[in-house]
Amino acid sequence: MASVTFDHVSKQYGNVTAVNDLDLQIGDREFLVFVGPSGCGKSTSLRMLAGLEEISAGTIYIGEQAINGVEPKDRDIAMVFQSYALYPHMTVYENMAFALKLRRMDTAQIDRRVRRAAEILSMTELLQRKPKQLSGGQRQRVAVGRAIVREPKVFLFDEPLSNLDAKLRVQTRAEITKLHRDLGTTFIYVTHDQTEAMTMGTRIAVMKDGVLQQVDTPQNLYEKPVNIFVAGFMGSPSMNFFAAKVTAAEGRLHVEGNGFQLSIPDRFKEPLTGYVGQTVTLGIRPENIHDAALAPHHLQGSTLSARVDLTELMGNEVFLYLLLNDTPFVARVDPRTRARSGNTLAVTIDLTQLHFFNQETTRAIR
Amino acid sequence: MAAEAQVPTIMKQGRVTPWLYVLPALFVMSIFIVYPALNTFYLSLRNIDNTDWASAACVAGEPCWGVLENYRYALTSPIMQTAFINNLTWILLMVSGTVLLGLLVAVLADRVRYESLAKAIIFLPMAISFVGAGIIWKFMYDYGSGQVQIGFLNALVKLLGGQPVSWLTTPQINNIALIVVGVWMWTGFCMTILSASIKSVPTEILEAARVDGATEWQAFQGITIPIIWPTMTVVITTMVINVLKIFDIVYVMTGGNYGTEVIANRMYSEMYKSFQTGRAAAIAVVLILVIVPAMFYNIRRFREQEATR
Numbered sequence: 001m002a003s004v005t006f007d008h009v010s011k012q013y014g015n016v017t018a019v020n021d022l023d024l025q026i027g028d029r030e031f032l033v034f035v036g037p038s039g040c041g042k043s044t045s046l047r048m049l050a051g052l053e054e055i056s057a058g059t060i061y062i063g064e065q066a067i068n069g070v071e072p073k074d075r076d077i078a079m080v081f082q083s084y085a086l087y088p089h090m091t092v093y094e095n096m097a098f099a100l101k102l103r104r105m106d107t108a109q110i111d112r113r114v115r116r117a118a119e120i121l122s123m124t125e126l127l128q129r130k131p132k133q134l135s136g137g138q139r140q141r142v143a144v145g146r147a148i149v150r151e152p153k154v155f156l157f158d159e160p161l162s163n164l165d166a167k168l169r170v171q172t173r174a175e176i177t178k179l180h181r182d183l184g185t186t187f188i189y190v191t192h193d194q195t196e197a198m199t200m201g202t203r204i205a206v207m208k209d210g211v212l213q214q215v216d217t218p219q220n221l222y223e224k225p226v227n228i229f230v231a232g233f234m235g236s237p238s239m240n241f242f243a244a245k246v247t248a249a250e251g252r253l254h255v256e257g258n259g260f261q262l263s264i265p266d267r268f269k270e271p272l273t274g275y276v277g278q279t280v281t282l283g284i285r286p287e288n289i290h291d292a293a294l295a296p297h298h299l300q301g302s303t304l305s306a307r308v309d310l311t312e313l314m315g316n317e318v319f320l321y322l323l324l325n326d327t328p329f330v331a332r333v334d335p336r337t338r339a340r341s342g343n344t345l346a347v348t349i350d351l352t353q354l355h356f357f358n359q360e361t362t363r364a365i366r
Numbered sequence: 367m368a369a370e371a372q373v374p375t376i377m378k379q380g381r382v383t384p385w386l387y388v389l390p391a392l393f394v395m396s397i398f399i400v401y402p403a404l405n406t407f408y409l410s411l412r413n414i415d416n417t418d419w420a421s422a423a424c425v426a427g428e429p430c431w432g433v434l435e436n437y438r439y440a441l442t443s444p445i446m447q448t449a450f451i452n453n454l455t456w457i458l459l460m461v462s463g464t465v466l467l468g469l470l471v472a473v474l475a476d477r478v479r480y481e482s483l484a485k486a487i488i489f490l491p492m493a494i495s496f497v498g499a500g501i502i503w504k505f506m507y508d509y510g511s512g513q514v515q516i517g518f519l520n521a522l523v524k525l526l527g528g529q530p531v532s533w534l535t536t537p538q539i540n541n542i543a544l545i546v547v548g549v550w551m552w553t554g555f556c557m558t559i560l561s562a563s564i565k566s567v568p569t570e571i572l573e574a575a576r577v578d579g580a581t582e583w584q585a586f587q588g589i590t591i592p593i594i595w596p597t598m599t600v601v602i603t604t605m606v607i608n609v610l611k612i613f614d615i616v617y618v619m620t621g622g623n624y625g626t627e628v629i630a631n632r633m634y635s636e637m638y639k640s641f642q643t644g645r646a647a648a649i650a651v652v653l654i655l656v657i658v659p660a661m662f663y664n665i666r667r668f669r670e671q672e673a674t675r
Contacts, residue, residue, distance in 0.1 A: 098588070
């Protein structure tokens with residue numbers, strides 16, 4: 001058990017900066033998820049922590065100890081790889097025992113640890129099999145088991161669910177969360193999947209182009225994204241963005257865009273006052289756009305009319321792909337909606353749930 | 367079966383048709399492999415000029431194996447026993463030499479920027495004929511009775527203040543000297559195959575081993591070697607077969623003299639120097655019998671490896 005600190009850490013490959021000045025404290029027993037599109041530096045950060053990549057600048061600490069230059073074997077970390085990286089010539093048992101044998105642990109204790117890990121992951125009957133004889137999900141378990149037996153200070157996961165089918169992924173997601181609760185160890189998890197990040201992490205670090213964008217709890221990240229990138233990356237379908245001009249009339253602020261005009265609730269009045277006459281980016285999440293006929297009565301909303309381009313029935317909800325004067329946007333509405341492709345639909349926008357961003361800096365206006 | 371009934375008549379083959387397809391190959395194989403093999407076996411039972419059975423050469427009062435008299439020579443004569451021992455030495459030293467050096471170069475080359483250049487240089491001797499290599503190395507090993515040593519090795523020895531050595535005529539040393547030439551030629555072959563095999567080991571597996579606490583050496587012998595082991599056995603058996611057939615280097619450099627005789631060179635000498643057709647044929651049969659198990663093993667391993675792909 002230990003905290004992990006990235007102290008202004010950078011990674012250069014020649015002229016390319018993979019990770020740029022990453023500064024991040026991860027608390028003991030925390031489940032931190034690095035998330036971002038491919039090439040954002042999340043895996044590189046994890047690999048630097050694991051000791052598989054050299055650190056170009058800055059210092060990484062595990063607990064109080066700086067680990068730059070410390071061999072992976074001396075860092076007391078365990079890692080689960082995307083491809084599982086099981087040793088193909090060893091049985092499941094030997095795979096899990098390998099690290100312990102290298103530490104010259106006595107056989108009885110190795111046996112105890114391996115069997116306990118196998119029990120936790122309910123794969124006792126697989127111990128004598130070779131990786132080739134296992135399904136993808138079973139291999140994934142072995143990879144986790146290999147990490148558990150180590151009883152390390154920190155668990156690292158590098159996209160461990162990417163190679164599983166959708167159903168198994170959801171199931172394993174829950175199992176890893178449960179494992180974190182049971183083991184009470186620091187988990188650091190890398191994924192490109194924002195759903196995994198939202199459901200598993202106690203905190204999420206969003207990265208883009210090697211730069212850390214925002215670190216926060218899933219809920220804060222979702223409700224208060226610091227910039228357009230984070231707003232668009234977290235949540236599926238993504239947040240809708242519109243260019244809108246801020247105007248002032250009769251002591252109230254309004255935004256006007258291509259085919260809409262909304263009056264802004266008072267809580268945005270102060271931060272937006274400085275933007276009167278300028279164009280900002282307005283962000284609205286799909287679930288804050290309702291079918292006007294089915295919108296909740298208490299909603300402080302504004303209704304406008306849009307053309308329905310496409311509908312996607314998800315069962316418990318419907319995704320509407322709408323056009324507002326040729327500007328496409330997505331709404332996530334009640335499945336009872338009567339919207340059909342080609343029709344015009346009145347939609348209500350929840351005015352309390354608007355997001356505003358500076359167009360130049362892309363930063364949130366609050 | 368139902369599926370069979372659906373095959374159109376025109377696509378059905380009688381008992382004869384398949385044979386027609388393999389006939390050309392069978393024909394060529396029969397003439398160039400099956401017939402010579404059978405004839406060699408026949409000749410091995412005949413006398414010096416194929417005029418009578420081998421038993422005719424027996425001399426009263428001396429040991430005789432009857433019609434297998436040529437095999438008595440092939441298996442028990444002093445020169446053939448030397449050849450067997452030398453072949454064994456060749457196998458032990460050349461196979462281990464080529465495989466270990468090849469492995470070493472493959473591993474080291476994997477970590478340098480000029481990998482392809484390094485590997486090309488090591489592989490280069492493969493492009494030289496055995497005869498050419500033999501002549502090159504004869505210069506290396508040259509021993510002059512005069513003051514000036516033109517042989518590289520002896521020049522080196524003199525430079526360091528030692529006495530020149532007659533590398534190719536001093537028993538024991540000469541066998542090692544010949545084997546060195548073989549290793550020089552064949553290391554590239556082992557390196558190429560082992561290098562491809564090492565590259566096929568997924569990086570993530572080796573990284574997992576490092577995170578698991580393995581040192582470079584522990585990861586190499588605990589992970590890499592077991593994963594490439596099937597390839598290594600194929601390389602080893604291929605080299606064993608090659609070495610059993612070794613001929614050219616010995617023929618060119620020592621002619622099998624000074625205790626450097628090997629089976630294949632003896633076979634050649636019996637056939638084309640002593641004109642002992644029967645004895646040469648018997649040696650050939652013995653050589654085949656020695657090689658067959660290695661080949662059999664090699665093919666089986668290769669199939670197993672293919673099956674696991």
